[in-house]
Amino acid sequence: MVYMQKINRDHKVRNYHQAKWDEPIIFELHKIGERGVTLPATEEEITNNVGDGVSAIPLEMLRKTKPNLPEISQNRVLRHYLRLSQETLGAAFNVEIGQGTCTMKYSPKINEAFASSPKMSELHPLQDESTVQGMLEVMYKLDLCMREISGMDYFTFQPGSGTQSLFTMASIVRAYHEANGEGEQRDEIITTIFSHPSQAATAAVKGYKIITLYPDKDGFPDIEKLKAAVSERTAGFVVANPEDTGIYNPRIKEFTKIVHDAGGICNYDQANANGLLGITRAKEAGFDMCFFNLHKTFSTPHACGGPATGALGVVDKLMEFMPGPLVEKQGEKYILNDRLKHSIGKVRSFQGVPQTVLRAYAWIRALGAEGLKDVARVAVLNNNYLYHKILNIHGADAPYIKGKRLEQVRYSWEKLTKDTGVTTEDISHRMADFAHHYWSSHHPFVVPEPFTLEPTESLSKADLDEYIASLTHIANEAYTNPEIVQNAPHNSTIHRVDEQDYFENPEKWCITWRSYLKKTNKTETINS
Template sequence: MKRIRRDHQVRRFHQAKWDEPVIFELHRPGERGVIPPGSEESLAAEVGDGTGRIPDSMRRSELPKLPEIGQAKVLRHYLRLSQETLGSDLNVEIGQGTCTMKYIPRINEMLIRTPHLTELHPLQDEESVQGMLEIFHRTDLAMREISGMDAFSFQSSSGTQALLAMASIVRAYHESRGEGDTRDEIITTIFSHPSQAATAAVKGYKIITLHPDEDGFPDLEKLKKAVSPRTAGFVVANPEDTGIYNPRIREFTDVVHAAGGVCYYDQANANGLLGITRAKEAGFDMCFFNLHKTFAAPHMCGGPATGALGVAEPFKRFLPGPVVDLENGRYVLKGQEDGSIGKVRSFHGVAQTVLRAYAWIMSLGPDGLRDVARIAVLNNNYLYHKILKIRGASAPYIRGRRLEQVRYSWKQLTDETGVTTEDITRRMCDFGLHYWTSHHPYIVPQPFTLEPTESYSKEDLDEYIRALEHISNEAYSNPEAVKTAPHNSTVHRNDESSLDDPKQWCITWRAYLKKAQEN
């Protein structure tokens, strides 16, 4: 059989398109997927109708307005939706920079779907969940070794929630020392994640933002001028979203400690650091890891995720509880200690996410974790080297090796062709690839941020590079092809005018119906 040679340089792709209603619009009164059998007479005689003991105050006045749909319709609905989306299982997902989109071992997905886990309930007696409590405890111990911290809580359901918890611990710590009112400033950097400043602001802190020096490093001299008796803490990512690692980070934490502040570390993206650097040696009092990034658990569209929060010994008593500990050969849930900031969410963490992370860590071991970091850095620097050769692309600040990601710029291409990074975002959809720009504000002009992780091969990276090269060539030869993209997607242009107007937001179907009636 003669093999057909592929001459084109980029993958041909056309997004599936279904004129698919939302599930509430598929509702047909009386239609059923499953009709469960009624209770046996002997059981009903013993316990009644099953609802008689529920207090009147807890009973619904009317049934929930759930859609009534047959099984076949449900199956078709969700399979059609699945065909209209992209993700790390379908495409080379290096374009979601800062989010560490990597391969998630399917055996770990099988683990979390076993009845032994899916049928657990967080209110079960501790004796009946010793196995899962052991997983929490063992993951805690692994995180301590990876970070150098002395205790971990898995209660936070996101990195942002972990940052909020750390800002809460900073406040509780200073209040315990009688300095809660005077220490009212948090220092961060412009290229750290916006959640760092946002969560500190939620806790009532004034935010001081450090801008980089000419090489892209946080400016140490500016930090020295910023610290004062009002300094409560310093929060930073290292590397920041530029991918530039600050080798002098210990000098920064020493300056803040000398001023009486607390240092906490955003390690949501630690993929280039595993087994190589630790928060403890960098002088941090606290750190967190996103298990749904570095430790190969899925993002799950914003949850259920886990921001694993670790603290040094002096801050253990402030951790949100309960945490899992080993006492006399059995695993126990220890409640909140005196001084604890209290719960930041219900119960003590997402068991499925913790189990995935534990399985991933144990399958790799210390040497494997170090290899993850090395390959991630190697992949990133290969990509970095290739992209800098594409016409119109650049990477601001210091030249040389970057860590696990890079924030690039299309400023030259935009100046010369009028094609913007948002245009390129849409054009990449035509090749079945995702591409992310940057957090706002766009400090790097016309930005795009890529993070290849350890999961992708040279062939995968080359495919992504070919798509960028193709679009760059189009921008210079036929810019309208880029500006009018996407051409092969389900939606060609989104009307984003409502994004900044809460009056137009419809978070639920009920909200949509209410606003539709109002209009």
């Protein structure tokens, strides 16, 4: 805070200080006998009619011990979670531009009302399809919307993420070639260095050899290298366009034709399609499959890593290989078709996350066709405004193609780092002092000292100006007093974590309270 008070800053840079609570985890707040709710005894008439509610349960389904849950009063539970919420930045709290390839945008709160309605929350995935006709109708109609947006012929909403969609694509590619007697022969998948690492990773999990295309001098995937790479061993090609740098390849149809001529299947990663809605489609670009992340482009919230949905579409020749069942309309009824001849089988339980499907459907219906185009237009406008402003910040750059980018850009602080020693990680910590989140890049760091920004259509010019002002202010600090940035954050809930191997060292992971007790050699349990 002292640093902020000494500096005469532009008024757009907020004087922000995050709340900090020395808050225990909820298991440590446990007190034996404390209750949030005390349930009344069951009335005798009810017990006589339905029993005690436990005796009818088979013995093998009964727990041997009580669940190890904290005993705590309502007001202390409320206080606990409100305090934690004050220590958190998020898309609904601050100007959120810095999640990069994860597309943070405003999610209409009316859609949350739809998703939390008892008509939705009380559904059960094992209900007979005749009792869930409304939800099946929503899924079917969202499928039709996605077909129109992409040009694909069939969609499934079963995959639980973009990465799981990529895995599903790789599985369909393998099943397709095996059905044609070429499964052993076609063992190579081609991708690009700028595409998301999950593209190569998921194909590798399916046993494919990965061929990676590097950029030409302009930053586009090298088409001559693609021509040299395709062969009778090519199973498929998977690419994001625009890629994670924000560069859109206008020659993409030439790429898909080269792969098709070699007998491969073309897969389109459209996890971030914010700049393309109503403008271009996967079909016209020559793709056989594509997927959209409903929790990105279609405005369903990430919700701390879930619930997510990868909406996966395929052309007609691949329909029989999709994970089933698919929702179809039969007369006036909606049915689940699980009679797919070559189906790869389920990739997730039941039908995925119906609440996410409902939110996305409501968002599309509220906007309509022209509204979707406006999303793309404003997202591109916002991004290019941000792009040109950031290139005016001393020490910032955007490698490769100069000029227009699409809906996001991977920038670089390489010059600033060489001049001052301040790194992109330092700047990410300092941004938290001004209530901003800031995302660098996934590995590999193909752009030096990267930071990846995507403003989407949700932000106003004033929002963008505030974010730009904070970046400009921090860049000036780096050149005039770098220690301020290198020692940040100053106004956040925590300071830097000194140990850098906490993500890579399983011995330091404590996913549950039970694992924490074991790894800290604490033998006491919550009920002791």
